[in-house]
Amino acid sequence: MISGEEVLKHNTRESCWVIVHGQVYDVTTFLDDHPGGADVVLRHAGKDVSEIYEPLHPKGIIKETLNDGEVNDALLRSYVDEYIGADQILGPVDLRSNITKALPESAGKDPASSQEGPLPLSLCMNLDDIEMSACRIMSRRAVTFITSAADSLASLTQNRKDWSKLTFRPRVLRDVTRADMTCHVLGKKSRLPFFIAPMGMAKIANDEGELALVRGAVANDIPYCVSGYSSIRHADLIACQKEVGGGGILWYQLYVSKSGCETTRQMVRSARDLGYEALFITVDVPVVGKREEDERYKAELDYAAGHFSQSSSGEGAPVLRGMHSYTLSWSDLSYIREEWGPSSGPVVLKGIQSAEDAKMAADLGFDGIYLSNHGGRQLDYAPSSMKTLLEIRRFCPEILDKVQVFVDGGVRRGTDIVKALCLGATAVGVGRPFNYGIALNGVEGCNKVVQLLSDEIQTTMRLLGATELGQLGPEMVNSTILENRLPQYLSFFKSSSSPKL
Numbered sequence: 001m002i003s004g005e006e007v008l009k010h011n012t013r014e015s016c017w018v019i020v021h022g023q024v025y026d027v028t029t030f031l032d033d034h035p036g037g038a039d040v041v042l043r044h045a046g047k048d049v050s051e052i053y054e055p056l057h058p059k060g061i062i063k064e065t066l067n068d069g070e071v072n073d074a075l076l077r078s079y080v081d082e083y084i085g086a087d088q089i090l091g092p093v094d095l096r097s098n099i100t101k102a103l104p105e106s107a108g109k110d111p112a113s114s115q116e117g118p119l120p121l122s123l124c125m126n127l128d129d130i131e132m133s134a135c136r137i138m139s140r141r142a143v144t145f146i147t148s149a150a151d152s153l154a155s156l157t158q159n160r161k162d163w164s165k166l167t168f169r170p171r172v173l174r175d176v177t178r179a180d181m182t183c184h185v186l187g188k189k190s191r192l193p194f195f196i197a198p199m200g201m202a203k204i205a206n207d208e209g210e211l212a213l214v215r216g217a218v219a220n221d222i223p224y225c226v227s228g229y230s231s232i233r234h235a236d237l238i239a240c241q242k243e244v245g246g247g248g249i250l251w252y253q254l255y256v257s258k259s260g261c262e263t264t265r266q267m268v269r270s271a272r273d274l275g276y277e278a279l280f281i282t283v284d285v286p287v288v289g290k291r292e293e294d295e296r297y298k299a300e301l302d303y304a305a306g307h308f309s310q311s312s313s314g315e316g317a318p319v320l321r322g323m324h325s326y327t328l329s330w331s332d333l334s335y336i337r338e339e340w341g342p343s344s345g346p347v348v349l350k351g352i353q354s355a356e357d358a359k360m361a362a363d364l365g366f367d368g369i370y371l372s373n374h375g376g377r378q379l380d381y382a383p384s385s386m387k388t389l390l391e392i393r394r395f396c397p398e399i400l401d402k403v404q405v406f407v408d409g410g411v412r413r414g415t416d417i418v419k420a421l422c423l424g425a426t427a428v429g430v431g432r433p434f435n436y437g438i439a440l441n442g443v444e445g446c447n448k449v450v451q452l453l454s455d456e457i458q459t460t461m462r463l464l465g466a467t468e469l470g471q472l473g474p475e476m477v478n479s480t481i482l483e484n485r486l487p488q489y490l491s492f493f494k495s496s497s498s499p500k501l
């Protein structure tokens with residue numbers, strides 16, 4: 001048994017201990033690999049961090065990891081095994097001793113303390129109402145994490161603006177009693193042509209986290225692409241899907257970790273064995289973008305605590321934010337596909353932002369491409385998914401017959417979704433609004449987001465003169481403004497060599 005006083009002495013970068021649920025861990029060597037950065041751990045070094053740790057990490061992630069043989073969620077184990085060895089569990093803390101507790105932090109005033117309460121869901125008329133209402137009740141930490149985007153926010157704002165630059169060309173005098181929104185995605189039928197985009201750490205928005213999103217996906221029979229950084233164990237999400245009736249479609253989103261090929265293989269294997277129906281490999285995060293509001297928030301906490309960054313990287317060291325593989329290349333995708341296996345379901349590349357890469361993915365036989373700039377969180381001034389889609393239509397339209405195309409970023413209206421479908425998208429991803437929905441009222445909030453979008457899609461279809469999605473086509477949209485802004489010259493005109501997988 002280790003006393004609380006003893007643990008408190010280990011509060012530096014050289015020796016950093018923490019207590020989680022009664023166990024003392026030496027996390028010194030893990031500091032630089034902590035996904036949230038070393039500073040957040042160092043701020044609480046020597047203390048009992050259970051209350052802060054709990055909402056952000058899947059239950060039992062450390063304990064089960066170290067409990068050999070009893071782990072059934074290798075997706076988590078592979079990650080933690082990599083960083084926390086058995087010798088880093090130092091033993092139970094003496095509960096009679098003086099234990100210093102780290103309390104959940106908040107920099108500045110939480111929106112939750114504002115006088116204005118949330119709007120009841122029944123008074124939310126669109127996704128902007130849902131966002132405004134959720135931001136009134138979420139902690140500042142949650143608002144910061146969910147809303148933040150890269151640098152000058154150019155990609156973030158352009159995402160929304162580009163949807164508004166497309167206008168419709170409706171046909172009238174058609175019988176539109178019926179408006180069938182069924183769509184076929186990656187070999188499955190979905191009731192609606194949109195899905196829940198992958199977002200890590202959903203527990204930051206609501207205690208149920210990803211479970212609320214799984215329940216919502218099942219209840220509405222739509223796909224949910226679960227983030228590899230889920231704050232609920234993947235095994236529990238799959239179990240939940242079965243418990244609530246087995247509808248919906250769950251896809252697994254993979255981040256390739258910098259810790260190497262074996263970790264990645266293990267994650268892919270576990271996702272496959274758990275029964276995820278498709279693998280989405282995120283390829284736009286060799287490093288994490290410079291999300292200044294996130295960084296400001298952390299800096300303010302440090303400043304308030306009189307704690308200054310103990311970052312180990314010296315001056316002049318390369319800035320490689322995050323813990324993803326920054327060497328990931330086209331040729332690495334072959335081992336990932338091989339591990340997933342040919343009969344385990346489709347494989348899609350998420351984060352494609354140019355016609356060249358779209359063509360490369362199609363030529364290499366991927367089942368889908370997911371055009372996305374990560375909700376403006378990665379490269380500032382990256383193209384919106386709509387610009388990339390139009391670029392593909394102009395420079396390599398033949399690939400639209402070979403791969404399914406997913407788009408996301410700034411989608412807040414049914415009209416945005418219909419525009420994307422008219423121009424060749426198979427289905428459309430919606431991110432932040434689902435986090436805002438569950439923040440307001442768990443699965444009910446998720447259902448409300450689905451209901452608002454589905455109502456808007458149906459109405460748009462009817463007003464366009466379409467009774468099923470197959471009738472939507474490019475002639476129903478005027479995209480001239482965006483087409484005039486497309487690049488003139490693409491690199492694949494000069495290169496004949498594509499990598500082979």
Ligand SMILES: Cc1cc2nc3c(=O)[nH]c(=O)nc-3n(C[C@H](O)[C@H](O)[C@H](O)COP(=O)(O)O)c2cc1C
Pocket residue numbers: 145146147159197198199200227228229253282350372373374375376377408409410411429430431432433
């Ligand atoms: C809070 C948050 C967490 C995210 N986490 C992931 C993730 O774990 N994996 C991933 O591929 N994309 C992630 N994304 C990007 C989304 O999948 C999606 O591309 C983006 O949110 C779409 O833009 P929208 O939020 O404007 O709808 C995240 C986005 C947000 C806002």
